[in-house]
Amino acid sequence: xxxxxxxxxxxxxxxxxxxxxxxxxxxxxxxxxxxxxxxxxxxxxxxxxxxxxxxxxxxxxxxxxxxxxxxxxxxxxxxxxxxxxxxxxxxxxxxxxxxxxxxxxxxxxxxxxxxxxxxxxxxxxxxxxxxxxxxxxxxxxxxxxxxxxxxxxxxxxxxxxxxxxxxxxxxxxxxxxxxxxxxxxxxxxxxxxxxxxxxxxxxxxxxxxxxxxxxxxxxxxxxxxxxxxxxxxxxxxxxxxxxxxxxxxxxxxxxxxxxxxxxxxxxxxxxxxxxxxxxxxxxxxxxxxxxxxxxxxxxxxxxxxxxxxxxxxxxxxxxxxxxxxxxxxxxxxxxxxxxxxxxxxxxxxxxxxxxxxxxxxxxxxxxxxxxxxxxxxxxxxxx
Numbered sequence: 001x002x003x004x005x006x007x008x009x010x011x012x013x014x015x016x017x018x019x020x021x022x023x024x025x026x027x028x029x030x031x032x033x034x035x036x037x038x039x040x041x042x043x044x045x046x047x048x049x050x051x052x053x054x055x056x057x058x059x060x061x062x063x064x065x066x067x068x069x070x071x072x073x074x075x076x077x078x079x080x081x082x083x084x085x086x087x088x089x090x091x092x093x094x095x096x097x098x099x100x101x102x103x104x105x106x107x108x109x110x111x112x113x114x115x116x117x118x119x120x121x122x123x124x125x126x127x128x129x130x131x132x133x134x135x136x137x138x139x140x141x142x143x144x145x146x147x148x149x150x151x152x153x154x155x156x157x158x159x160x161x162x163x164x165x166x167x168x169x170x171x172x173x174x175x176x177x178x179x180x181x182x183x184x185x186x187x188x189x190x191x192x193x194x195x196x197x198x199x200x201x202x203x204x205x206x207x208x209x210x211x212x213x214x215x216x217x218x219x220x221x222x223x224x225x226x227x228x229x230x231x232x233x234x235x236x237x238x239x240x241x242x243x244x245x246x247x248x249x250x251x252x253x254x255x256x257x258x259x260x261x262x263x264x265x266x267x268x269x270x271x272x273x274x275x276x277x278x279x280x281x282x283x284x285x286x287x288x289x290x291x292x293x294x295x296x297x298x299x300x301x302x303x304x305x306x307x308x309x310x311x312x313x314x315x316x317x318x319x320x321x322x323x324x325x326x327x328x329x330x331x332x333x334x335x336x337x338x339x340x341x342x343x344x345x346x347x348x349x350x351x352x353x354x355x356x357x358x359x360x361x362x363x364x365x366x367x368x369x370x371x372x373x374x375x376x377x378x379x380x381x382x383x
Contacts, residue, residue: 130269168258174223212367275351285350294328295339
């Protein structure tokens with residue numbers, strides 16, 4: 001090869017590299033211009049919720065078809081650059097989580113996804129699971145000045161006899177994370193992973209739900225086995241809680257073939273503003289439904305959760321945060337024993353800041369709508 005041809009080829013390579021570099025720079029500058037055009041003068045613009053991707057699409061369309069502006073929220077400020085960036089990249093400049101999900105492999109898979117959004121539910125307030133304490137016996141050192149635990153003394157009303165109940169158990173309630181508790185019950189707890197207790201915990205509200213359902217004539221089996229104690233006895237890790245609770249649930253379901261509904265009761269670790277609502281001047285803990293996708297009953301479990309959610313929306317609006325799905329991945333169970341029944345869901349009642357009074361109101365609301373759903377379904381079956 002002559003030197004002339006060599007230098008000509010080298011020159012062509014440099015020309016191609018230069019053009020490629022300029023193209024990349026141009027794309028970067030265009031993207032930056034779109035991004036910065038959406039940033040308001042005040043940093044306060046980063047506070048609050050922004051358009052969903054669907055609303056972003058409608059906004060872009062409304063620039064050409066003005067009739068679509070009637071379906072948009074006129075109270076929200078909008079920016080073409082901001083909306084275009086979110087629509088094309090799914091990145092929302094007001095929500096840093098969207099940057100992480102885009103860049104960190106696998107993060108989207110272990111992040112709960114919204115199936116049904118209750119009022120106020122969006123990507124910024126997804127379910128949170130607090131880590132367990134390093135030592136599950138830490139409460140043994142609490143001082144004697146602790147307030148006496150209010151035991152759930154709710155019993156079926158006196159006018160309800162055994163004859164009023166369904167012949168067999170129809171509902172099964174258990175608590176995979178048995179010791180999940182709440183700050184108002186544990187004055188000495190300072191951080192989220194201290195909101196666990198072997199007596200003052202979520203089982204009080206599972207028991208109340210069972211008793212309230214019995215008042216409505218629905219025979220309910222509330223599991224008494226302590227899953228955390230079972231883990232401790234077998235030297236199992238907290239992450240194996242669903243392995244231990246599965247064993248307990250399988251035994252209960254095998255012994256009671258007539259059970260139709262299965263509820264695993266938990267509490268969320270989100271804070272008060274996310275987990276609390278007010279109805280007619282009374283404060284309620286919010287609830288949400290978790291459905292695993294890693295089994296064949298997902299569709300039926302989701303349909304069941306949706307029915308309960310819709311009844312809550314009708315009778316107790318804003319109490320339900322909606323329904324979320326979790327995939328089966330290395331960081332997520334994705335089954336949650338929900339393959340054991342066609343109407344099996346996790347119900348998370350309130351969060352770590354909710355009071356006993358708020359939680360009780362919500363449990364009573366749940367019993368009301370579950371009872372209504374059960375008897376309406378029974379009537380349909382008997383037709």
